[in-house]
Amino acid sequence: MQLVKRAERAGFKAIALTVDTPRLGRREADIKNRFVLPPNLSLKNFEGLDLGKIDKTDDSGLASYVAGQVDRSLSWKDVKWLKTITHLPILLKGVLTAEDARLAVESGAAGIIVSNHGARQLDYAPATVMALEEVVKAVQGRLPVFLDGGIRRGTDVFKALALGASGVFIGRPVVFSLAVDGEAGVRKVLQMLHDEFELTMALSGCRSIKEISRSHITTPWDSPRVTPRL
Secondary structure, eight states: OHHHHHHHHTTOOOEEEEOSOSSOOOOHHHHHTTOOOOTTOOOGGGTTOOTTOOOOOSSOHHHHHHHHHOOTTOOHHHHHHHHHTOSSOEEEEEEOSHHHHHHHHHTTOSEEEEOOGGGTSOTTSOOHHHHHHHHHHHHTTSSOEEEESOOOSHHHHHHHHHTTOSEEEOOHHHHHHHHHHHHHHHHHHHHHHHHHHHHHHHHTTOSSGGGOOGGGOOOTTSSOOOOOOO
16 A cells, blocks of 8 residues: 555556466576575665565575565455555556456456566466457457557557557567667667557558558458368
8 A cells, every 4th residue: 555655646647456476487587597686686666675585495586575575365356445545547467368358347447458477477378469359359448458568569569559459568678778778778769669660550551540450450360270181
């Protein structure tokens, strides 16, 4: 509750609540690289927590920390409770199925973020772009649906909007560009995505975002697959 109130005071416009991570996935890359959280590391939005006090385990330092911070008893009822303590809209992140999309609507969510956490939680989870249209159809326009994950080009943004997304979230391209060239790198990547998206719209005959429709793309599941004769 304290973190929510702090977000309100800081001028945040919404709260994104991750709903599919009762435990952190087995992130083998972290284990292989011997990734651990250094004792002097702190997160400003969690001031007062000592991240150095993590019990030694065979998992990554991040997994150990998250395991101690997550309440596994959380349920859809808690989404409704969260609405009672804040005026901020609540977006649910981690929805991949029509069933969960409908539950999100029933719980009073203001929006859905279709996300699989970059397949780092469960490596055989479906790609977000494959789950997007199912979620969009399930909510029937009752709330906005956003896509998180897999955005690497402006054409990817166009495809997501054509499949019904209200917008997209960008993670790794921003982090990679930040590591290479700081703020200037991030600005360059965002400009590249913008320019590619604008070009894709022009070449697709779209004068505005409103003109982007499902008819502009085809997917493998649009028509029955023809089985070749033996």
